[in-house]
Amino acid sequence: MTPLLQVRGLVKEFQARGGFFRKAAGVRAVDDVTFDVRPGETFGLVGESGSGKTTTGRCILRLIEPTAGEVMFKDLNVRALSASELRRARRHFQIVFQDPYSSLNPRMRVGATVREPLIIHKIGTRDTQQARVRELFELVGLDPAATEKYPHEFSGGQRQRIGLARALALEPSLIVCDEPVSALDVSVQAQVVNLLLDLQKRLGLTYLFIAHDLRLVRQICDRVAVMYRGRIVEIAPAEQLFASPAHDYTKALLSAIPHMDPGQRLPRIPFDGATFAPVGLRQVAEGHFAAV
Amino acid sequence: MANIVTASADTLLRVEGLRTVFSLPDGRDAAAVDGVSFHVGRGETLGLVGESGSGKSVTALSIIRLVMPPGRITAGRVEFEGRNLLELAEEPMRQVRGRRIGFVFQEPMAALNPVYTIGFQIRETLMVHGLARGEAAKKRAIELLEAVRVPDPARRAKEYPHQLSGGLRQRAMMALALAAEPSLLIADEPTTALDVTVQAEVLDLLRELRKTFGLSLLLITHDLGVVAEMADRVCVMYAGRIVEHATVADLFRAPAHPYTRGLLASIPGGRSGERLVAIPGTVPALGRIPRGCAFAPRCADRFEPCDKAVPETTPVAGDGHDVRCYLHSPAPVATRTSS
Numbered sequence: 333m334t335p336l337l338q339v340r341g342l343v344k345e346f347q348a349r350g351g352f353f354r355k356a357a358g359v360r361a362v363d364d365v366t367f368d369v370r371p372g373e374t375f376g377l378v379g380e381s382g383s384g385k386t387t388t389g390r391c392i393l394r395l396i397e398p399t400a401g402e403v404m405f406k407d408l409n410v411r412a413l414s415a416s417e418l419r420r421a422r423r424h425f426q427i428v429f430q431d432p433y434s435s436l437n438p439r440m441r442v443g444a445t446v447r448e449p450l451i452i453h454k455i456g457t458r459d460t461q462q463a464r465v466r467e468l469f470e471l472v473g474l475d476p477a478a479t480e481k482y483p484h485e486f487s488g489g490q491r492q493r494i495g496l497a498r499a500l501a502l503e504p505s506l507i508v509c510d511e512p513v514s515a516l517d518v519s520v521q522a523q524v525v526n527l528l529l530d531l532q533k534r535l536g537l538t539y540l541f542i543a544h545d546l547r548l549v550r551q552i553c554d555r556v557a558v559m560y561r562g563r564i565v566e567i568a569p570a571e572q573l574f575a576s577p578a579h580d581y582t583k584a585l586l587s588a589i590p591h592m593d594p595g596q597r598l599p600r601i602p603f604d605g606a607t608f609a610p611v612g613l614r615q616v617a618e619g620h621f622a623a624v
Numbered sequence: 625m626a627n628i629v630t631a632s633a634d635t636l637l638r639v640e641g642l643r644t645v646f647s648l649p650d651g652r653d654a655a656a657v658d659g660v661s662f663h664v665g666r667g668e669t670l671g672l673v674g675e676s677g678s679g680k681s682v683t684a685l686s687i688i689r690l691v692m693p694p695g696r697i698t699a700g701r702v703e704f705e706g707r708n709l710l711e712l713a714e715e716p717m718r719q720v721r722g723r724r725i726g727f728v729f730q731e732p733m734a735a736l737n738p739v740y741t742i743g744f745q746i747r748e749t750l751m752v753h754g755l756a757r758g759e760a761a762k763k764r765a766i767e768l769l770e771a772v773r774v775p776d777p778a779r780r781a782k783e784y785p786h787q788l789s790g791g792l793r794q795r796a797m798m799a800l801a802l803a804a805e806p807s808l809l810i811a812d813e814p815t816t817a818l819d820v821t822v823q824a825e826v827l828d829l830l831r832e833l834r835k836t837f838g839l840s841l842l843l844i845t846h847d848l849g850v851v852a853e854m855a856d857r858v859c860v861m862y863a864g865r866i867v868e869h870a871t872v873a874d875l876f877r878a879p880a881h882p883y884t885r886g887l888l889a890s891i892p893g894g895r896s897g898e899r900l901v902a903i904p905g906t907v908p909a910l911g912r913i914p915r916g917c918a919f920a921p922r923c924a925d926r927f928e929p930c931d932k933a934v935p936e937t938t939p940v941a942g943d944g945h946d947v948r949c950y951l952h953s954p955a956p957v958a959t960r961t962s963s
Contacts, residue, residue: 380819380820380821380822381790381819487906489906490906517675517676517846517906517907518675518846518848518887518890518891519675519886519887519890519902519903519906519907520902520906521890521900522890522892522900522901522902522903523902523903523904525892525899525900525902526899526900526902529899544819544820545892546820547891547892547893548892550892550893551892551893551898551900552892584821585820585821587824588820588821588823588824589820589849590823590824590827590847590849590850590852590853591849591852591853592848592849592852592876592888592891592893593852593876594852594853594855594872594873594876595873597853600824600828603821
């Protein structure tokens with residue numbers, strides 16, 4: 333199957349500010365990241381804070397400019413696009429952010445927030461745009477009569493639905509979900525996750541799902557890449573990754589997940605970061621790659 | 625909670641009928657904590673579980689009387705080491721706070737002073753409580769950092785909070801909380817901001833400290849995984865009330881309240897691509913808590929009595945297992961058959 337998204341040798345270096353005692357130095361937040369996302373799948377990108385998973389997602393959308401590497405979306409070379417070409421291309425790949433409290437403009441009615449991308453991309457007339465907004469509200473399980481309200485009148489879960497409605501307005505094929513439910517209460521998380529699964533089925537969406545919740549990733553992702561210090565250390569089908577992790581870091585990470593069965597605590601597998609060597613991926617089983 | 629308060633002589637903390645209200649902008653009072661009772665035994669870990677707005681953190685703040693206006697405690701008792709803390713004068717209360725009851729928060733920067741070194745802050749605590757001074761305090765501070773597994777403690781003692789990673793800051797805060805050798809440690813979401821591998825280390829550490837310091841632990845969290853790993857008993861809170869209390873084994877094996885069951889079911893852990901089991905609706909906001917059982921509007925099992933009056937706490941099968949739900953207790957007046 334032709335991949336929808338191909339990421340090749342992606343690098344992002346940040347210039348660390350020189351401090352009192354330190355000279356300015358480059359930090360590789362994303363270091364030679366390569367993976368494919370197939371159409372219709374949910375591809376998980378997991379890792380701890382500082383692993384580079386969020387930076388990778390943003391580099392792909394060019395919300396921040398990568399330092400090196402290639403990003404192909406279908407037959408579009410994303411890195412080669414000019415600013416205006418990029419703006420036009422963005423309708424095909426959208427993002428849903430983690431924090432539903434800061435990702436919506438508090439002074440804008442939520443209907444206008446969802447409609448904005450249609451205005452920017454000059455799609456339809458005022459009337460058809462408003463009809464589309466109501467349709468989107470229904471699609472994400474919100475009352476279409478609520479378009480005149482402001483963000484503060486909604487709960488966290490509802491705000492995340494609004495963010496999703498906005499992301500869906502231009503009928504994208506790829507959505508980068510950056511920790512879309514981690515700011516929500518457990519009982520609300522499940523509602524939003526189910527909505528994501530339903531929408532994927534109905535609209536044939538592809539998700540790049542960035543998360544730190546490994547239990548959730550296991551449940552909703554088809555394939556998963558594990559990141560550590562800016563590098564992918566393992567890629568595998570979700571079930572396989574959890575059943576037989578190959579990289580020592582993955583093993584440590586999985587062993588740290590609290591066990592939901594009291595009294596059944598499994599031994600932790602420690603990982604010594606000092607022993608980490610940035611080596612390339614090699615295939616350890618069908619579709620299963622690890623930096624070992 | 626009738627059978628929770630039949631606590632033995634080994635009870636360290638006993639909360640009874642605690643009620644903490646907040647004045648709303650419209651002048652009404654709304655109870656964030658509404659008739660909460662539980663106890664913590666010596667050397668025991670009690671988990672207090674709930675989502676945001678459940679009242680779990682306000683319960684903790686009420687215990688040490690740090691509820692800020694417009695909140696205030698209007699009823700109840702907090703018995704700790706033989707005294708009712710709610711009747712204590714401010715000065716002896718200050719002796720309890722920090723000295724007998726230690727505190728660990730989700731955000732360590734809230735507890736650490738950014739302009740003093742970690743070592744200084746621990747020494748200060750030791751001196752204020754008259755436990756050590758001078759060289760002895762210096763030595764003790766390093767010992768404490770060592771006890772919470774801070775690597776190279778002598779060097780770290782000379783560092784400022786911003787120089788430490790999130791996990792190390794959490795440990796530094798624990799060292800600070802333990803400096804005065806409290807008998808009770810209240811930990812409010814101690815690992816929520818941490819990565820899963822760091823969380824695992826901090827949980828292991830808490831378990832170990834409990835043993836070496838003979839600590840009792842009141843662990844407040846929204847994470848049932850943390851509870852499963854750490855707690856002996858669990859209280860589940862919803863909209864200011866404890867809706868279920870059980871040993872950790874009973875709670876996971878035989879949850880009795882529909883809310884507890886829903887929470888457990890909503891945790892991912894199934895096969896790839898499967899839908900999750902979701903609880904519809906959201907936690908009610910303070911001031912909009914429904915009459916009767918606060919969970920009723922979201923509950924698939926509700927029937928007539930549920931929105932009439934708050935169900936009483938009723939024992940169910942299990943060791944001290946009880947629940948506030950009409951599925952398990954007789955409905956007050958109108959019964960199922962009346963329809």
